Each structure stands twice: as C-alpha cells, then as structure tokens.
Amino acid sequence: MKVNGTLPAVALTLSLLLSGPALAQVTGSVVELDVLDGGRTAQGTYLGAMRVTLQEGWKTYWRAPGDAGIPPQFNWSGSDNVGDISFTWPAPSVFDQNGLKSIGYQDQLVLPVEITPKNAAKPVRLRGTMDLGVCKDVCIPEQLGFDHTLSADAGRNPAIAAALAQRPxxxxxxxxxxxxxxxxxxxxxxxxxxxxxxxxxxxxxxxxxxxxxxxxxxxxxxxxxxxxxxxxxxxxxxxxxxxxxxxxxxxxxxxxxxxxxxxxxxxxxx
Structure with missing residues (x-):
C-alpha cells in the first residue's frame, strides 16, 4: 500500500525524535491488533477492518500524521488471493504535542478495509505486518503481525459500520x-x-x-x-x-x- 503526503522514512524518524515526545522503551505491550470480519459485499468484495486497541491515553497516527509522527504502513506479502486493497479512514482528531500538531486517534482505531479477491471462488487470507507509531508521554514504534482468513458469510459488524459512518x-x-x-x-x-x-x-x-x-x-x-x-x-x-x-x-x-x-x-x- 502506498501512503501519500508523508515524510520520507528518515525525516519521519528525525521528526519523531527531535520534535515529539522522547522515544523510549516501554515495558509491556501498549497496543494490540486484530482483524474484524464484515462479510462479502454485493460487488463481490470482502469487507473487514484492522482494529488497533491502545492502552488508555495512548494514540496512534492518521495516514498524514501532521508535524510529528509515523503513519501506519502495511506489508501484505504473506497474504493469499488479495487483489486491490482500499481503506476508508475515519475522520481523525488533532492533538497538540509539545507545541506541534499531530493528527490521529486515541485509545482505538478501527480502519475499514475492502479487499477485491484475485479469484472470487477462493478464500481471502490477510497475513502480514502493520508498522505504526504510538505516543503518550513517550513515543515508540510498534510492529504488529496479523494472520486472518476473512469470512464471506460474516454478518454486519457494528464496529465496522460505526467506523464507516465516521468517514469525512x-x-x-x-x-x-x-x-x-x-x-x-x-x-x-x-x-x-x-x-x-x-x-x-x-x-x-x-x-x-x-x-x-x-x-x-x-x-x-x-x-x-x-x-x-x-x-x-x-x-x-x-x-x-x-x-x-x-x-x-x-x-x-x-x-x-x-x-x-x-x-x-x-x-x-x-
């Protein structure tokens, strides 16, 4: 997936180190990732969502993170039967961070994703990693793995529906x-x-x-x-x-x- 309008990786890291809260090691996981099922659409695509759950007070970033931060990046290389991938980003919040403005989500992000399968007759397996930055008093990079076969028969998922309703x-x-x-x-x-x-x-x-x-x-x-x-x-x-x-x-x-x-x-x- 490509993320538009973001700093090059080196500049992002320097921005996070020099402009945001201090980069530090935090004992214990502050963020979890799971994949939600939303079933198959009338167009034959699969609807799912990446749910990022953070400990209280922690936040993560939108695709364009503002003055300081790291936008989420996905590696789908281990996935099966995945053609086109389309995200619907919920409207983010703006945070003041040491005099700088960052853009993202606090406590939880449910990011709807629509998958067009390469072969409509075969199941879709999402397997890979999500890299993201998370911040509270300090900022840390996280890499989270996922491995989930989407269910074509799953019904309407309230969490996905709520996230879609929050789009701009x-x-x-x-x-x-x-x-x-x-x-x-x-x-x-x-x-x-x-x-x-x-x-x-x-x-x-x-x-x-x-x-x-x-x-x-x-x-x-x-x-x-x-x-x-x-x-x-x-x-x-x-x-x-x-x-x-x-x-x-x-x-x-x-x-x-x-x-x-x-x-x-x-x-x-x-």
Missing amino acids: FSAKEARVAHTSCRLTPTSDGMQIEARVTMPSAGGREIAVIEPGNPMLWASPPETQRQGDTLVATSEVISESGGAFALDRSEIRITVLGASHAVDIQGCSAG
Whole structure:
C-alpha cells in the first residue's frame, strides 16, 4: 500500500525524535491488533477492518500524521488471493504535542478495509505486518503481525459500520462549491495555495494537503478562513530533492473541523 503526503522514512524518524515526545522503551505491550470480519459485499468484495486497541491515553497516527509522527504502513506479502486493497479512514482528531500538531486517534482505531479477491471462488487470507507509531508521554514504534482468513458469510459488524459512518464528508456532501490550487515554484520545491469555497466545518478548521505522489511531502498548511473560502498554504518538496511536477487531479485536501471533516479529491488551476 502506498501512503501519500508523508515524510520520507528518515525525516519521519528525525521528526519523531527531535520534535515529539522522547522515544523510549516501554515495558509491556501498549497496543494490540486484530482483524474484524464484515462479510462479502454485493460487488463481490470482502469487507473487514484492522482494529488497533491502545492502552488508555495512548494514540496512534492518521495516514498524514501532521508535524510529528509515523503513519501506519502495511506489508501484505504473506497474504493469499488479495487483489486491490482500499481503506476508508475515519475522520481523525488533532492533538497538540509539545507545541506541534499531530493528527490521529486515541485509545482505538478501527480502519475499514475492502479487499477485491484475485479469484472470487477462493478464500481471502490477510497475513502480514502493520508498522505504526504510538505516543503518550513517550513515543515508540510498534510492529504488529496479523494472520486472518476473512469470512464471506460474516454478518454486519457494528464496529465496522460505526467506523464507516465516521468517514469525512465528500465534497458534494459538504457543499463544496469550488476548489482551486495555485502552484508557485520555491527554492526547495513548490508552494500550493489551495482555496476551498465551502460552509464552515465548525470551530477552528485545519486543512491537510496530500500531493498524491508517495515521493513528495507537503508541509502542514497554514489555514485561514476568508469569508466563505478556506485558504490553505503549504510547500511540497521531493524526497530526492530534484525537480518534479504536480498533478492537480491527484492532490487531496482534507478539512478537519469541530463539526465534521471533508475529503476533497483534486483541484482546478488557481
């Protein structure tokens, strides 16, 4: 699986070490992982979820973790009959962490996953590892293994249904009228000024910009509201440090508000 809009691995580690709570060893497991069954859909796909249960007060990170943190990474290499994999991320929370903002989940994350089998007549086995960062007073990396054969006959799972209901609104559902991205070269990469015309998502809104290319990283945007338009400014740099092109159709903007979150895919020229 590729995770868009995240720091390169080395930069992530340095960010966690230097900017977040201290990295330390913690005695005893603070996080557990199990796979939930949601049965087979009308389209022939399998619905499941990765449930991450943390000890009280601990948190883990969203796919774009903010100023400091490690996004979840999956290795599916031991799986059988797995074709396409699609996640539905529940809307995350924003945490203040030593003056920095991190984005993620506290106490529990139920991450719905939809699997398209390579062969519809054969069972689907999910086997691999999940790497993630978890934080409280200290931050530690965790690697959790899983091995589960999904049940095609499983009924509706309330935990999966609740997680799906917590997904961000689509642009249409949130009544987004227009989204544009103005791109300006900088000494290190490219500045994005995203302008989203939409009703308020409630309270202080925070925008997250993901470039849509795993080799690119976008800085946490400065976000402000100007009337009916939310303006978010971020800088995108390449992992290699070289020149790159940005495809506006792949840019993903998530607005996190006190009332709801909004997931916007693509933007026009600004």
